[in-house]
Amino acid sequence: MEQLLVALGSMALGVGACALYFWGSNRLLDLVFPARSAHAAANIRRANLIRPWLFLGPAVIILTVYLVYPVLNSIWLSLHGRTGEEFVGLDNYVWLFGDDGFRESIRNNLLWLVVVPAASTFFGLIAAALTDRIAWGNIAKSLIFMPMAISFIGASVIWKFIYDVRAADVEQIGLLNAIVVALGGAPQAWIALPFWNNFFLMVILIWIQTGFAMVILSAALRGIPEETVEAAVLDGANPLQIFLKIKVPQIWGTIAVVWTTITILVLKVFDIVLAMTNGQWGTQVLANFMFDWMFRGLDFGRAATIALVIMALVVPIMIWNIREAQKDA
């Protein structure tokens, strides 16, 4: 009970302090430059110069401390050795590009980058298109979306149940192997199957992200003017043609947004790989590779270098996004 009160108290305190800042600072500004006084106009102009920074202040400070500073720190670290003290120039980069683990990670990551966003978007699109046409579509949507609410670790547990393998002569409790055995095949250790295991891991993330893609794309599909579809019906297009030639092209923008979001996620996510294989059996990816070097290799220079490579991979997408953001700025 007491815990609960303390918890409630600190929650209220935290949220309250934040709210108080915004309210108080504005109040203060209004007191310093009162809007209803002799110099109202001048005061308001002065207040308006300051006010945006009151609104932005916390955000800018937090972004700087929590993200900008670590990035700069990483750049600095990437030019230093494992202890972060001796300057090694570009050695870390040289090492990185010669490293097998890195090459494997890059190869796998590229696979992930292609497969996961593509498959999630694809299945999301299919799910969106189909569920929009039926009465119980919303229920179907909720169910397909559900994996989004599951943590990566939870998802890993779930999928361990799918990929579990037992000796050939005992009953399989992994669903996939049970099916394979029922079809007369031999049980496989799916997550240890070279190369293909990457895909078995990707399936997990696809499973999680499809719901996200579906929800967004379904909204976009519903935003398509009905008349264009009817016009296509009159033009004699069949449902598939309507979908491919009329609907999909009209939501390219949304597809791109969904794709980008999932791409960024793919680069950042390491939990699944960590929990399922920790990069063994040739499934290493950059995020996990970095994690490895940071905590197992204890080499912050190299970890930082890998982190920067991850960021560099997203730069094109970032630039595209910044352009989009500036278009309407």
Place this chain on the structure above:
Amino acid sequence: ELLFKPGEDPRFNWASYEELKKQDFSGKTVTLFGPWLGPDKDLVERTMAYFEEATGIDVQYSGSDSFEQQIVIDTQAGSAPNIAIFPQPGLARDLAAKGFLTPLGEETAGWVKENYAAGQSWVDLGTFAGKDGKEDLYGFFYKADVKSLVWYVPDNFEDAGYEVPTTMEELKALTEKIVADGGTPWCIGLGSGGATGWPGTDWVEDMMLRTQSPADYDAWVANELKFDDPKVVAAIEEFGWFANNPKFVDTPSAVAATDFRDSPKGLFASPPACYMHRQASFIPSFFPEGTEMGVDADFFYFPAYAGKDLGQPVLGAGTVFSITKDSPEARALIEFLKSPIAHEVWMAQSGFLTPHKGVNPDAYADDTLKGLGEILLSATTFRFDGSDLMPGAIGAGAFWTGMVDYVGGKPAAEVGADIQKAWDAIK
């Protein structure tokens, strides 16, 4: 709240407990951070209770199964606990090199040398170079494990008429005989989530000790003997003799994918999925509930080749206590670890072995533990788990991956070369 009332049970060295009471640190606390969770956590807390009771220090233990990451972050960030309990010395050495550990001092080094069986080797294992390059004792070993063990079900052996082998030759013969009888001799599982592969490293280390001299083993651990050296490759292949023969193992395609904790369960299946399981002394925790040691399951020493004159080598491991934030209380705790009572109380519970020569072996909770303790104390050659001594990137990285690759079909020579390459890269 003390498990064994002070002064009652004559197996315990209560004098050493009384000795502790001379210090008074009432109101002080010491923070302890380690990898132990669940039942292990209860064990350590119950043991520390004696220290708390005697000195008035409040010991705050917290455990995490991501201990390795956590301690790195905490030491780096300056929010370290007073004492860290490293599951292996490799990480402690890395942190010592970065200056995050406090030397324990000559006196402690002397004490270990005096009181531990093969004292010097424990001192050596706990001695690292500090940030300034100067070597000091940073790690105090407390709680050891014996790894050169094979677990089996005596009844199954009896039913099939098998004898416990005493030499490697006999073990291999038995393996083949079981296959000939239509059974599966071994359960091997390398899976361990993020640490998948480590059980394979233990196999290789044991094989190194059984095929090469202790000096070679030491050279290998220090990478003076390269990983791609034929001697090492041969040891890997020795492991392969067991693990890579599809007839010898329970789930041949899934050796690497089978969790090491699930793996021993095959021993107890009906009919038995396998007859033997090579694993360290902690594995009974993962035996099915209600398994009675000595009755339902037992162990035998993972034997050495009779044909090679290498004695009875024992592979072991231990947890290392290091001071990550110095304080008189932390020092007092290290002192406590030297007292026999600190060992005996845990010995009397479960899962604890100690090289401390001054403790009463009768304190061990059961005969199995006592037997294990004897193996530890009487080993002709004792060597510490090599992968734990290697740099993290190897011992907890490339070596693991190498083992996974090896049971996945990669030739031993290539595996050795890969690991060596990784090692070269970190210099």
Place this chain on the structure above:
Amino acid sequence: MSSVSLKEVGKSYGRVEVLRGINLEIETGELIVFVGPSGCGKSTLLRMIAGLETITAGDLSIDDERMNDVPPAQRGIAMVFQTYALYPHMSVRDNMAFGMKIAKKPKAEIEAAVSKAARILQLEPYLDRLPKALSGGQRQRVAIGRAIVRDPKVFLFDEPLSNLDAALRVATRIEIAHLKESMPDSTMIYVTHDQVEAMTLADRIVVLNGGNIEQVGAPLELYENPRNVFVAQFIGSPAMNLLDATVTATGTQTTVGRADGPAVVVPIASQASDQARPVRLGVRPEDLVLTEAEDALIEAEVDLVEALGETTVLYLKGANGGAGTIAKLPGIHPVKKGTRVRLKADPAKLHLFDEAGISFRHR
């Protein structure tokens, strides 16, 4: 080149009956306009003809072939939507060619059809633009072009001009009129709620109200000779004024007496049974003229004057705060708010409706 026939056509959404018992014969080459207030079912009827809505009762035939269950694309129709419904991701050319491409017509044929339509609609300079780079009027021309390319038997237009601004609306309306002329054989069905469009474009107008046809006829016929009060008030703007009256004398001419004005003799026949019947006398605002005569049809106080230059609209107060009358006088009249004016009308232009709202001329 085709006639459309509707026989007892009806439409229900679940329990809601939106259209009922629609009978209509549309001849080849005719331009028929559906008008009616919002929600009366114009679009629904058109979409049923197009096949975009199922027909829940009755029969639809095109060229004497029953079409109820034929999919839209096979009906030989083309439709132009209010919102243009251009494919935003395709160039003007591709928009027009889409239907033929789907039908796997040879390239050359497509090319020819598109350029012909583009020529007719003067869209040649824009063929490679995307719709978003076109003005509203141009977009609607593309939508029409897309319909032309399909060479349909029947053109359907659903309020094609209502998204355009006033000036463009006039211009595009004239273009559609020209288009109709250049394709004398195509049947066109046109939905609008703008009566100016209806009047100017239609061969015949179908006035819909509440799911029924109120009257079908040539535009001027509806204006001059509305079948009932609804049509009378719907056609013409401002709407026809209605004055309460009672029949006092019947015969080839009818005399009606009024509570708030003099008796009026209307040259419309009535029967003896109509004697003493309460009726409504209809007079269009534009048929009223100022007069000095004592026995003016209407005498009332001016409530509001709208001087538009070309015309002057007088809003007159009704007796006892009732609905007032409106008069629309050509040119500029210096009438001030608050003055009393007298208005008369040519008796030949008056209308007489019975209690049910049916015009005496139509009984």
Place this chain on the structure above:
Amino acid sequence: MSSVSLKEVGKSYGRVEVLRGINLEIETGELIVFVGPSGCGKSTLLRMIAGLETITAGDLSIDDERMNDVPPAQRGIAMVFQTYALYPHMSVRDNMAFGMKIAKKPKAEIEAAVSKAARILQLEPYLDRLPKALSGGQRQRVAIGRAIVRDPKVFLFDEPLSNLDAALRVATRIEIAHLKESMPDSTMIYVTHDQVEAMTLADRIVVLNGGNIEQVGAPLELYENPRNVFVAQFIGSPAMNLLDATVTATGTQTTVGRADGPAVVVPIASQASDQARPVRLGVRPEDLVLTEAEDALIEAEVDLVEALGETTVLYLKGANGGAGTIAKLPGIHPVKKGTRVRLKADPAKLHLFDEAGISFRHR
């Protein structure tokens, strides 16, 4: 209760000059309408008066107080937007009360002001509804109510009716006219591009074009006496016909000769220097009447007839495929497409513009 004065007001967005040198005095109680083609700067000018756009040149005063740098809320204005701009999450009551609540007025005062406005606009039954539960016309009334509640010195309306359908537009227009009447002291500035609205509502109309004021005047003055070709064509629908001509005789009356028709004598004075000057003769479509006379102003072939009942619009072919003329004849005329017609006009209703487009009457 307030006059607005603009002195040499200008607006630039960076390098783009959107408005320049606007001088205008608006008197207390006046209803001024800004009209002009799309993009001419009407909204910008209004928003500058409101304080929503900074004024980049010149001075704006309200009640002789310079307002350039005063924030919107302190200018004593209220604004009604085309899109209503109601706060969607607040009830009608809260929408109207918002401004006063912000100003921390006492509850009773707010309550009184809101109910007064609701009474005027007949919004009482809807006070507790959310905007989404209202029709377009009701929403616009709420927006107006919100303005009334603030009791402003100046009301600003930015195309308040353009989101409504035709019938509602007329009804709401009349309501605004009544509102103006009931608040004779409030100054109102009203932006529209609908000339009917402008003509019917305005005390004075300001015609804007390309960032300049073309003419300011009472509605009928603009109709009868446009200062230049732009105003002449902008006011009135269909637009005034312009015929090319050359001055052949000057004096108190001017004679002009034409290539494609007889000479015309216009009762507008001209100077001797105007002799042989190329001019344009303006005649409104509604001023043309059919004639049989040989020397008709216009003789041309009919291209299209729009019979609206009330009027008949003739689209005549121009000579050599040039721009045609339009005639709007009252009533029903049985003219057929393709026939040649002759049209005349009262010379007093003719307009004469010089090459620069300035009316001779305004020189």
Place this chain on the structure above:
Amino acid sequence: MEGIAGRKPALIWAVHLSVVLLVVLWTLPTFGLLVSSFRDKDQLSVSGWWTSLTSTERNLVVRAPAPDDKGAQRQEGAFHVITGNVFDGGGAGAVSAFGVSSQDPSAFAVGETAVLKDGERVSVTETGDFRIEADQPMTGKRGQRLFVTVLEPPLFTLDNYRTVLLSEGIGRSFINTLTVTIPATIIPILIAAFAGYALAWMRFPGRTFLVAMVVGLIVVPLQMSLIPLLRLYTDIGIGKSYVGIWLAHTGFGLPLAIYLLRNYIKGLPKEIIESARVDGASDFEIFVKIVLPLSFPALASFAIFQFLWVWNDLLVATVFLGNNEEQLVMTGRLRELLGSRGGNWEILTASAFVSIAVPLAVFFALQRYLVRGLLAGSVK
């Protein structure tokens, strides 16, 4: 669209079937987990969850009481007997066969008598009662092993949940998680909403740059930040505390939050904001009274994401909050359960389900805002 004439019903059926297929594929893994979490732990590890409704045949190994144990052995007439039931240790079912050697675990049918090497006779009944008799007193420290083939009925149990939910400190962890999650969801939303409003509707120099910066920062991998930040915390004395973790989650969630909320707020009708300005509202009042209520869908949808992320987070929590009893969060607690009992599928399943219950509830409560909120503004 529904009413298009001439539609083929087969197509509609194909759509329904495809959706069913998709839904089954997407829910099957979770469903399997749900079923598994209610199953008996012994059955769980030997048979797939899809067989959970049918009886399973299992081979059990049971040890009879050791002859040396006191009271285990009775004399019955000439015989020395040991009796018992194979289900004494738990379980139920029907025995179909038994054996006395691991070499042949089902050598004998029930009712038959097995004769051991030393002459002892063993019999087992279908109900699991066994009887060992010998002519002489039996000796030995180890009891006789009996191998029985049992047809076990399906067993469902709440034990797994009991274990997880009643495990020590889980309530405390639950409160801790809430203490972390709620402010760590609200604070970034608040800060981001203010920033988003400023970036969308206020004029000041550097706005474009800030927007670009925010977008750019979305991709920073947070692992980079852990150590520098914790060091900073230690230096300024925040250490490991709730404030620290709130701020950390705020920092990591902020770029995406600002980006989404700015897009949404930017998409609000300009006239509404101007109208409020004319009504005399200051920027603060406009934000609080107009923008905030109107942005609810966006706030809610971001809240879902932030909530899911914080709730499911382990890394940030363990780094910034520490591992001790007082501060451990749910994920940490569950992971501790898993860590110490890696092989126990039953704990794994139940705890995984416990960990997703709250996020699922939050998701279903707020999901209707999701679409509206996320999409608006981000796509034209």
